[in-house]
Amino acid sequence: MRHAFVKSRKVGILRVVPGGLKVRFHGVRGSTPCAGPRFERYGGNTSCVSVEADGHDPIIFDMGTGLRPYGEEIMAGGAERFRGHVLLSHLHWDHIQGLPFFGPMSRPDATLDVYGPRQEEGPLDEVFAGVMRPPYFPITPDELHGTVRFYGVGEDHYPVNGAKVRSRWVRHTSPTIGYRVDIEGFSVAYVSDHGPGCSDDADDFVPPGVLELADRVDLLIHDAQHTCEEFEAKRHFGHSSIEYALHVAREAGARRLVLFHHCPSHCDDDVDRMHRQTTDLADRGSGTLDVYAAAEGLSIELAYDHT
Ligand SMILES: [Zn+2]
Numbered sequence: 001m002r003h004a005f006v007k008s009r010k011v012g013i014l015r016v017v018p019g020g021l022k023v024r025f026h027g028v029r030g031s032t033p034c035a036g037p038r039f040e041r042y043g044g045n046t047s048c049v050s051v052e053a054d055g056h057d058p059i060i061f062d063m064g065t066g067l068r069p070y071g072e073e074i075m076a077g078g079a080e081r082f083r084g085h086v087l088l089s090h091l092h093w094d095h096i097q098g099l100p101f102f103g104p105m106s107r108p109d110a111t112l113d114v115y116g117p118r119q120e121e122g123p124l125d126e127v128f129a130g131v132m133r134p135p136y137f138p139i140t141p142d143e144l145h146g147t148v149r150f151y152g153v154g155e156d157h158y159p160v161n162g163a164k165v166r167s168r169w170v171r172h173t174s175p176t177i178g179y180r181v182d183i184e185g186f187s188v189a190y191v192s193d194h195g196p197g198c199s200d201d202a203d204d205f206v207p208p209g210v211l212e213l214a215d216r217v218d219l220l221i222h223d224a225q226h227t228c229e230e231f232e233a234k235r236h237f238g239h240s241s242i243e244y245a246l247h248v249a250r251e252a253g254a255r256r257l258v259l260f261h262h263c264p265s266h267c268d269d270d271v272d273r274m275h276r277q278t279t280d281l282a283d284r285g286s287g288t289l290d291v292y293a294a295a296e297g298l299s300i301e302l303a304y305d306h307t
């Protein structure tokens with residue numbers, strides 16, 4: 001029995017792979033949403049990725065604006081009582097703005113458990129409510145019809161909805177967490193908003209926590225906001241170049257790498273070029289590593305091949 005791998009465009013709603021895993025990309029942009037014909041193929045919504053497995057409620061990485069269309073799909077699928085789990089990387093706008101527009105939370109019987117980075121300023125729910133309240137937004141999380149519960153986490157292991165979740169601090173401009181989810185025999189690591197440039201580390205250093213998250217993982221979703229040329233001028237933004245994302249994948253022995261958190265100033269052709277460059281670099285190394293560029297509507301299925 002071995003892993004089979006299927007990459008496909010969106011073909012339906014909430015159909016999960018029997019005995020496998022479906023990882024779907026609803027928002028792949030970093031920093032701020034963008035729109036227009038130049039962004040048509042990769043999409044303009046910000047960070048949101050779902051992990052769906054047969055018999056499990058969805059696990060959602062981040063609540064960027066991509067959470068809104070994901071919610072629309074769930075509603076269109078006629079889901080009964082909604083229950084979901086969010087693994088939130090950090091509180092920057094591009095990772096939280098989808099929550100008030102997440103349709104399933106308009107129902108009183110819905111619940112959303114949000115795990116996110118512990119904050120020095122106070123409990124996570126209170127800190128989150130500091131940005132989702134008047135005059136910034138008309139309502140607070142408590143005023144959504146469904147129930148949102150927040151859990152502040154750090155370097156932890158914990159079960160979430162039948163999955164084994166591991167969280168580790170990663171280097172960014174505010175407290176930020178990377179996650180690894182092991183479920184149904186497959187593993188996915190999500191390290192969005194991570195870069196070597198906002199630390200004193202050497203540029204090729206990969207912190208042990210990041211290596212742990214990505215250790216021989218089936219799918220590594222990693223920040224790849226900059227081209228190698230752009231990185232020097234933007235290193236303090238706390239993001240990675242495509243070269244560094246590839247370096248992390250190689251060092252950790254990841255099986256597949258997804259370039260994620262595209263810069264809003266990169267049009268479709270730019271992302272194509274970055275994807276090609278990364279694939280070329282990957283092909284020059286030893287071993288095999290499949291490289292993908294995240295796109296809205298991309299669905300990656302991990303399943304057992306019984307042939
Ligand atoms: Zn971001």
Ligand SMILES: [Zn+2]
Pocket residue numbers: 090092172193
């Ligand atoms: Zn950020």
